[in-house]
Amino acid sequence: YPIASLLILIYNRFFFAFFFAFFSCCSWAQIEVETQRTYPDWVQAFGAGILEGSLTWNNIYNQWKNTIESSCERDESSQNFCTWLRDLLDENYIRIKETAVQRGEHDHYWHQISLYFSQLEGLETGYIRGASRARSDLEEEIPFSDFLLLNAAADIQDLKIYYENFVWKEGNETADVGTQEQGTAVTATSEAETAPKNFFLPSATMLTKIFQTADSPTWRLLFGHSTAGSYASMLRIQKRYKFHYHFSPNQRSNTVPGVDITFTGYPGILGSTDDFYIVKGRQVQSIVGGVGIKNENLDLWKTVNVTQALPLAARVMAANRIAQNRRTWAKAMSRHPFTGCKQWITVDLNKLRPQDNLYVSLAEDEKHDDAALPLNAADEAAINERHNRNKGLVWIVEQLPGRMHLKDVSEKFLSGENSTWIANGVPYFDEMLQASGVAPDSAYLEMKAAFDDELTNLEAVDQFMRNHGFRGDLMGEESVAYGNIDIKLFSYNAQIGISDYHAFAGPIFIRLQHVQPREAIESESTVSESTDIASNLKDERLSVSIDDAAQLAELERITERRSVRNDMQAIAMRQVSSGPFKWSEIADRITDIEHKGHPDEFNFGKVAPHWAW
Structure with a gap:
């Protein structure tokens, strides 16, 4: 992207100030919007949308052209699906607005849902005005x-x-019956055409580790997240919304706890479909991360009425804003679990405080005693206080069609041996695992045991995410424009109360400490070195599955499911080390993927956003 100068705009259309910053560099555009609490929430929302839409109209157009317009016009099947989907979303939008008017005054959640769509309406208005200007x-x-x-x-x-x-399927079965009644011969459909279709793409990867260092009693958090998506969607924006919304339309009500939300996203989308958020505000400091999970039980859909569904992004943003702690965040997310086979983790950073010194000393004494003495009342009270203090630190929330399971898992994370969780698309809770029909993943335990000791800093997390990533463009003639398209890294040190966050954009590749020119890597002199690196990546545990299609992008027609052959997997992972992704290198294999506004080569360093306010 061209590097643009920082633009700070004071916008007075509604006789009040919006603060807005927007610039683009290093593959991530960056947007920062702040509103004033003294104005009605709907004005804050609509005005913020106008500002964002007017300044990012070209990015929005390119994103729409690359994803929605391109995919929906690909063939007749895609056109039919998009027609059905647009009608469904239009009807749901009308219903949502009506429900928000009825419930928004007394239901905090519905008030935030209403504001999401008010901001979206403003975004459309700003887009039109920006393009016109x-x-x-x-x-x-x-x-x-x-x-x-x-x-x-x-x-x-x-x-x-x-x-x-x-x-x-039901529409075609009805048509077939009608044709048979008229006496017309009907060609029997093949088993492949009538079998249930389930399209689970390679999942995003998420790693969470909470641990203590030997020289400090305080807790540390390491968090890594890699989005899996279509390469066509790689116009990226890091956003910060500092909206001083209230709990209700009444301006005398309190402002919501989650005032300040930072997330990685895309042009024209008001939430992080990456599912990565940093939330701050009055007595709130937390992170929220999510990945898709597998579901082999399509019968779950029979209990779901999609006409009652709310967009997942709107639900998450509402929960981020109204949640005073991780329990209330999970409770808010449990409303309307219709679409979104997701696996979420949310961590309360305020609870990563130093442990009670008495509890630490007691633990040390128990290590040296053959039989620990019974605790007195004071000691027991100290341990109970620690337990209560850590309660609510970590919640995991899982959703399948029409189902939700949420639980405080803080104690498991603080028990030592369970301090690391790698989310890779397999349900965490036994109940959800059984409901989904997915087999347990034994490779997860092996992977965790092999890498847990090495995960002590963000550099190690970064390397882990890269080694276990997926590049669909590296599969030779079977290449697809789909894979892990970014890495986000976050850490928090409770001892000094400082967090560290940075992100990489584009399909992942192995970054070597001593980077050599591309020609040198391909030369005879470096063949042995490249082979050594490749052998380290040739790991049978890195098995994934993808859906077989001409291309894997949003809304594409997917035909059947199969596993990636181990040899193709090994080839793909070996080539990850060869260098960054280039559109020009796959032009002969993938010809119909739009990528307006993209650079040819995605070879960018890490970005840590510096906000204006």
Whole structure:
């Protein structure tokens, strides 16, 4: 992207100040919006949307062109699906607005849902005005239904499964019966065409570790997250929304706890469909991360009414804003669990405080005593106080169609041997594992045991994420424009109360400490070195599965499911070390993927956003 100068805009259309910063560099655009609490929430929301839309209109257009417009026009099947999806989202939008009017005054959650869509309406208005101000002659207009579609990106894969199995299939069966009644011969459909379709793409990867160092009683958090998505979607924006919303439309009500939300996202989308958030505010400091989980039990969809669904991004943003702790965040997320097969973890950074010195000394004494003495009342009270203090530190929330399971798992994370959790698409809770029909992942335990001791800093987490990533463009003639398209790294040191965050954009590749020119790596002199690196990556535990299709992008027609052959997996992982992704290198294999506004080569360093306010 071209590097633009920082733009700070004071916008007085509604007779009050919005503070807005936007610039683009290092593959991540960056947006910062702050509103004033003295104005009605709907004005804050709508005005913030106008500002963002007017300044990012070109990014929004390119993102829509690369993903929604390109995918929906690919073939007749895609057109039919998108027509159904747009109608569904339009109807749901009308219902959501009506419900928000009825409940928003007394229901904090619904008030925030209303504000999400007010901001989206402002975004569309700002987009139109921004393009007009720039005197741009765009090829197509973006209808509001496609703004809704962009913001339902996290739900599209689930809705595709529902459509294929319960809308398209039932519609065709009805048509076949009608044709048979008229005496017309009907060609029998093949078993592949009638079998249930379930499209689980390679999952994002998420790593969470909470531990203590030998020289300090305080806790540390390491967190890594890598999004899995279409390469066409790689126009990226890091956003910071500092919205002083209230709990209700009444301005005399308190402002919400989650005022300050930072997340990685995309143009035209008001939440992180990456599912990575840093939330701050009055007595709140937390992170929220999520990945997709597998679901082999399509019968779960039979109990779901998709006309009652809320976009996942709107639900998460509402929970981020109104939650005073991790328990209330989980409770808010449990509302309307219709779409979004997801696995979430949320950590309360305020609870990563030093342990009680008395408890530490007691633990040391027990190590040296053959039989520990019974605790007196004071000692027992200290231990109970520690337990209560750590309660609520970590919650895991899992969702399948129409189902939600949420639990405080703080004690498991603080017990030592369970301090690391690697989320890789397999349900965490036994109940959800059984409901999904997914087999337990034994490779997870082996992977955890092999790497746990090495995960002591963000550099190690970064290396882990890269070694276990997926690059769909590295599979030769079977290449697909899909894979892990970023890495986010976050740490928090409770002893000094400082966090560290940075992110990489683009399909991942192995970064060597001593980077050599590309030509040198390919030369004879470095063949042995490259072979050594490749052998370290050739790991049978790195098995993934993908859906076989012409391309794996949003809304694409997917035909059947198969596993990636181990030899193709090994080739793909070996080539990760060869260098960054280039569109020009896959042009002969992947010809119909739009990538307007993208650089040819995604070879960017880490970015740690520096906010203006």
